[in-house]
Amino acid sequence: MDKGSKIFIAGHRGMVGSAILRKLEAEAYTNLVYKTSSDLDLRNQEQVANFFSAEKPEYVFLAAAKVGGILANNTYRAEFLYDNLMIQNNVIHQSYVNGVTKLLFLGSSCIYPKFAEQPMREDALLTGLLEPTNEPYAIAKIAGIKMCDAYRDQYGCNNISAMPTNLYGPNDNYDLKKSHVLPALLRKFHEAKENNVEQVEVWGSGAPLREFLHVDDLAEACLFLMNNYNEAGHINVGSSSEVSIKELANIIKEVVGYEGDLIWDASKPDGTPRKLMDNTKINGLGWSPKISLQEGIKSVYQEKFLVVNNS
Numbered sequence: 001m002d003k004g005s006k007i008f009i010a011g012h013r014g015m016v017g018s019a020i021l022r023k024l025e026a027e028a029y030t031n032l033v034y035k036t037s038s039d040l041d042l043r044n045q046e047q048v049a050n051f052f053s054a055e056k057p058e059y060v061f062l063a064a065a066k067v068g069g070i071l072a073n074n075t076y077r078a079e080f081l082y083d084n085l086m087i088q089n090n091v092i093h094q095s096y097v098n099g100v101t102k103l104l105f106l107g108s109s110c111i112y113p114k115f116a117e118q119p120m121r122e123d124a125l126l127t128g129l130l131e132p133t134n135e136p137y138a139i140a141k142i143a144g145i146k147m148c149d150a151y152r153d154q155y156g157c158n159n160i161s162a163m164p165t166n167l168y169g170p171n172d173n174y175d176l177k178k179s180h181v182l183p184a185l186l187r188k189f190h191e192a193k194e195n196n197v198e199q200v201e202v203w204g205s206g207a208p209l210r211e212f213l214h215v216d217d218l219a220e221a222c223l224f225l226m227n228n229y230n231e232a233g234h235i236n237v238g239s240s241s242e243v244s245i246k247e248l249a250n251i252i253k254e255v256v257g258y259e260g261d262l263i264w265d266a267s268k269p270d271g272t273p274r275k276l277m278d279n280t281k282i283n284g285l286g287w288s289p290k291i292s293l294q295e296g297i298k299s300v301y302q303e304k305f306l307v308v309n310n311s
């Protein structure tokens with residue numbers, strides 16, 4: 001990409017899209033295009049066709065998606081499948097129709113089988129059954145990878161796919177019914193501390209293992225891939241370090257300075273037991289993350305809960 005290339009960031013208000021936007025602005029890319037979902041509903045075929053033919057972007061970061069934590073994925077199963085398929089079908093297809101130079105599609109580590117060999121290499125895709133709690137989301141994302149590849153094969157589109165591990169960072173979702181574990185626990189511990197509540201409820205057994213990546217590290221990876229990677233198939237983007245949910249809860253408890261007790265609610269699902277990415281491929285190309293989990297959690301906590309907003 002040149003600094004003046006016309007770049008469309010789909011989903012620029014979300015955690016991932018906003019991190020990509022910040023990164024592109026910081027790197028002095030000047031010709032950025034983005035629309036709010038009320039101005040452009042990416043699920044709507046006609047609106048997306050009109051947008052692409054009017055704007056003719058050269059590069060597309062496809063970060064728009066319906067996302068959520070374990071409960072949201074499991075509750076809104078139809079919406080996770082429909083919204084994600086519609087968004088990606090429209091954007092990938094119109095990118096082809098309008099001669100986009102290159103498109104980056106973003107997915108998630110939940111595309112891998114529930115019991116995939118760990119760490120999960122890219123070739124573990126479609127080797128087993130998926131984790132049921134997020135199967136609709138995973139099926140949509142797998143369809144997106146295959147669509148990128150099919151358009152590359154049949155039409156010669158330079159589509160690439162990146163699959164990030166569990167993400168956290170600015171603009172995350174803190175709604176306790178929809179969020180992922182990390183923002184949920186930051187909020188729960190913070191509110192418990194503020195209100196002198198003695199116990200905080202944490203879901204599941206605490207045994208599942210998860211790998212976390214700060215979204216600013218992901219944004220750097222996205223830019224790196226857009227500028228250096230042109231292959232079919234998908235590429236993992238992770239931190240290669242994992243913690244149990246219990247360990248995560250203790251780190252967050254310490255960062256927040258909460259001194260009460262944790263109560264484990266076994267009626268809530270654990271989800272997949274472990275999902276650690278094998279990041280050999282992207283590390284071999286020259287990218288690796290810079291923000292440690294401890295540092296990242298501290299900065300997110302500071303920004304979300306401690307900075308006084310005077311505006």
Ligand code: GDP
Pocket residue numbers: 068069070071110134166178179180181182184185201202203204205208210245268269270271272
């Ligand atoms: P997943 O990685 O797709 O399973 O999504 P989550 O980030 O939502 O959940 C990860 C793990 O954290 C699961 O085992 C959850 O049961 C557990 N967990 C513990 N407390 C919470 C919480 O308050 N909210 C969420 N979303 N997960 C929690």
